Amino acid sequence: MDTPTRWAGAAAGVAVGTLVDFNPEPDVQLLYAFPAFGLCVMAGVLAADLIARPRHSWIRVAEVTPRRVRDHVPRALATFLAAQALILTVLVVIAASTATADSEGRSGRALAVECPAGSQLLGPWPGLYYAWPALGGMALGTVACALLLRRVTLRSQTDDQRRIQARAAVGAWGVLVTAPLFAVSFTMAVVVLSLSCAGVAKVFALAALALTAFTSALSGCHCLGVLLIPQAYTEARS
Structure with missing residues (x-):
């Protein structure tokens, strides 16, 4: 029952992002849709956790070891996403300060550059109008x-149920990080x-940005799979 509930949360997120007008500009609208999707998915994970019934064996043993969040979170994925969150913050700050x-x-919609051949005004540039939905949604x-x-x-x-729900939650957070990145x-x-x-400088900047975009796209696809079918990833690790 928990998997359909998570999928229902994802479907609700798509519906909210599609039907609700957050901003008249398509690119900014999309940036607002990402947090809406991620939060709806987290609501689905919460609903799945509320309706999930613990599977007990015939013999129940009391646990005296305190439960810690880090024991159930996929550490490699969480660390990788945290690094991408930091990169997103740095890029948004750079873009906002140069817009x-x-x-x-x-x-805040363009980048002004002085070249020997003359000045250039290039856009769209992700200035402050990108910062609020990107960083606000991530926060x-x-x-x-x-x-x-x-x-x-x-x-x-x-523990298996906790790992599945924790992995789904991290996957939803990953979408909130990788999509705006x-x-x-x-x-x-x-x-x-x-x-x-x-x-x-242009070559190095372009290579770094292209690599970041490519990595975030792959990470986003992975996170989407994690939040929709986290049990598959959990079983693969066991």
């Missing part, structure tokens, strides 16, 4: 994930590619 108004006068999702992991850890159920890094890469100057 300027575009040709229509909208603040909100981080708090929700931490609370959910604590509940899953303290609840009376088997892909959007920000890809958008920045497109602008850097359009630069007519910068030389070697």
Whole structure:
């Protein structure tokens, strides 16, 4: 029953992101849709945890060892996602601090560059209008994930059930991290590619941004699988 409930949360997240208008601009709308999706999935994980019944054996043994969140969280995945969250924060700060108004006068939508051949105004550039949904959604999702992991850890159920629910929660948080990271890094890469100057710095920046976008895309797909069928990954590790 817990798997259909998680899938229902994911379906609700897609519906909210599609039907609710957060912003008139499609790219910003998508950035708001990512947190909505992730939070709905976490709600599905919480609902699955609420309806899940612990599987007891005939002989019940009292546990005296305190339960810790880190004992049930997939450490490698969580560490990798934390690194990507840090990269997202750095990229958003860099983009916001270098952004300027575009040709229509909208603040923080373009990058102004002075080249020998003349000045360039390139966009769209992920300025502050990207920062609020990207970092705000990630922060909100981080708090929700931490609370959910604590509940899953303290609840009376088997260790396998805890690992499955914890992995699903981390997968949902991973979507909140990797999706905006892909959007920000890809958008920045497109602008850097359009630069007519910068030389070697352009090559290195473009390579780093392309690698970040590619890695975040793969991580996002992995997290999507983790949150929808976490038991498959848990069984593979056992």
